[in-house]
Amino acid sequence: KAGVTQTPRYLIKTRGQQVTLSCSPISGHRSVSWYQQTPGQGLQFLFEYFSETQRNKGNFPGRFSGRQFSNSRSEMNVSTLELGDSALYLCASSSERGTDTQYFGPGTRLTVL
Amino acid sequence: QKEVEQDPGPLSVPEGAIVSLNCTYSNSAFQYFMWYRQYSRKGPELLMYTYSSGNKEDGRFTAQVDKSSKYISLFIRDSQPSDSATYLCAMKPSGGSYIPTFGRGTSLIVHP
Numbered sequence: 001k002a003g004v005t006q007t008p009r010y011l012i013k014t015r016g017q018q019v020t021l022s023c024s025p026i027s028g029h030r031s032v033s034w035y036q037q038t039p040g041q042g043l044q045f046l047f048e049y050f051s052e053t054q055r056n057k058g059n060f061p062g063r064f065s066g067r068q069f070s071n072s073r074s075e076m077n078v079s080t081l082e083l084g085d086s087a088l089y090l091c092a093s094s095s096e097r098g099t100d101t102q103y104f105g106p107g108t109r110l111t112v113l
Numbered sequence: 114q115k116e117v118e119q120d121p122g123p124l125s126v127p128e129g130a131i132v133s134l135n136c137t138y139s140n141s142a143f144q145y146f147m148w149y150r151q152y153s154r155k156g157p158e159l160l161m162y163t164y165s166s167g168n169k170e171d172g173r174f175t176a177q178v179d180k181s182s183k184y185i186s187l188f189i190r191d192s193q194p195s196d197s198a199t200y201l202c203a204m205k206p207s208g209g210s211y212i213p214t215f216g217r218g219t220s221l222i223v224h225p
Contacts, residue, residue, distance in 0.1 A: 042201075104156030
């Protein structure tokens, strides 16, 4: 079974631009969560989607948004990029909500110049 | 004070050593405790999962939870260079939000 895939793997953007990241969960998984990982803050939860609905949201500004499609694929969008948005963005999928076996993708490395 | 504290290291040990990785936490509601391993340029991979207090063993790995001290540990026996990675602890309460709180990770280097 294929793992979680994330595209693109690397991105370089400039301040003020916007970016869209994509995540394809493991086949059959319906829950997708997004995390931001930085050396200073570690892994921080962004949001969780299940059955196309946002179920939980972390403490991030409204510039960070996401959505989930009927095939469980998910996208996250960051508008008006800031230097501090440079991070590894990780997507994790699980079969149902609340299961502890979250499978992480390799992440998208975003650099904002 | 962060909810979950984890020494970032790096922790450098010789091959074959017993490694002890630790996290402390402040939220007494945490009931589920996880350890993830993250190799460079990869996503985290779930290693161990325990509920409440006690020990759990899986091969060379042992997870230990002491809720009275709000302290969890991961022991790695007969460490190998392939164990070199960042180890993240994570925990969450029962019920309510399904979202775990992660430690910042400890970088482990096992040298031959």
